[in-house]
Amino acid sequence: MDNLPIEWLGDRVRIIDQTRLPGDEVYLELDNYREVASAIMELKIRGAPAIGIAGAYAVALGASKIEPAARDEFLEKLQGVIDAIAATRPTARNLFFALERMKKVADSGENVMYIKKTLVDEASKIHKEEADATERISEFGAELIKDGWTVLTHCNTGPLAASGYGTALGVIITAHKQGKNVKVLADETRPLLQGARLTTWELQKAGVPVTLITDNMAGHFMRTGKVNCVITGADRIVANGDAANKIGTYTLAVLAKENNIPFYIAAPTSTIDPSLKTGEEIPIEERSAEEVTHIQGVPVAPEGVAAANPAFDVTPHEYITAIITENGIIKEPYNKGIAGIL
Ligand code: MRU
Secondary structure (H helix, E strand, O other): OOOOOEEEOOOOEEEEOOOOOOOOOOEEEEOOHHHHHHHHHOOOOOOHHHHHHHHHHHHHHHHHOOOOOOHHHHHHHHHHHHHHHHOOOOOOHHHHHHHHHHHHHHHHOOOHHHHHHHHHHHHHHHHHHHHHHHHHHHHHHHOOOOOOOEEEEOOOOOHHHHOOOOOHHHHHHHHHHOOOOOEEEEEOOOOOOHHHHHHHHHHHHHOOOEEEEOHHHHHHHHHOOOOOEEEEOOOEEEOOOOEEEEOOHHHHHHHHHHOOOOEEEEOOHHHEEOOOOOHHHOOOOEOOOHHHHEEOOEEOOOOOOOOOOEOEEEEOHHHOOEEEEOOEEEOOOHHHHHHHHO
């Protein structure tokens, strides 16, 4: 990708429309928070860290458009902006991590002009920190990948989803850059095909050999000895190490354990939510049935059939071999490791 997946242009935010990839590289310039909120809901921008970054810029945009007002009135209106952005997608911790930081900055500012400026600064800071974190995650994680390995991954966790290097994909691409002969099996990731559309696209650009498989092939490749490790990202990791990620991740983790294959999660500490004790407490986004009954707008099921569409599932910590963060790699006991790393 020649341009950045998300970029602040001073008075607007520019994103690549991920729903148009890989066919068309279309960039959108969004100059108000409602447009950014819609882009998040419609998955034009997606992936936990990228949602957080976009959410932070949306707050800065929303603040900039609030008409001259006294500080209290301004903060009240800004809360409305923050609430609207918070309502876009419930599962990724990174969105709430970013919104909480933005709110804290707003609350501590003395006057409206100053708050508007510091909100832009804070959003840029969050963006930079998330991008920098992916570089360290990639370096730590690449140590775990051995020369000659085939790595199975799910959904999309590259620069599109996280900025910088990406998380799970950053690990794989970094191992490849280190000269290791690494191959990837990429799950297509139904219903919205982030693996087929985005992961293969990013890996091809990075020159990493990738083979696309349908989600239901993963067990076959694990059982026949074709997979050396599984690595995915996460949307929310809780205090005991349970982790929510794209629907289908739990299935992979169980299959990996059954076949004695290490299952790694790569995620920044902004994905960790220590306020939740177990994965049972993670809110799981339910998306429209049409995403299941249709593929890219084309119906694949009889009209009117019911369809379920939970966008994420939770992998209990006992299936996770290690969690790779920018502050280091955590293993069981996760309670201790997570508290230590934060
Ligand atoms: O619904 P999405 O496409 O936003 O889901 C994304 C994922 O599940 C990713 O695996 C996760 O956010 C990690 S992104 C580095």
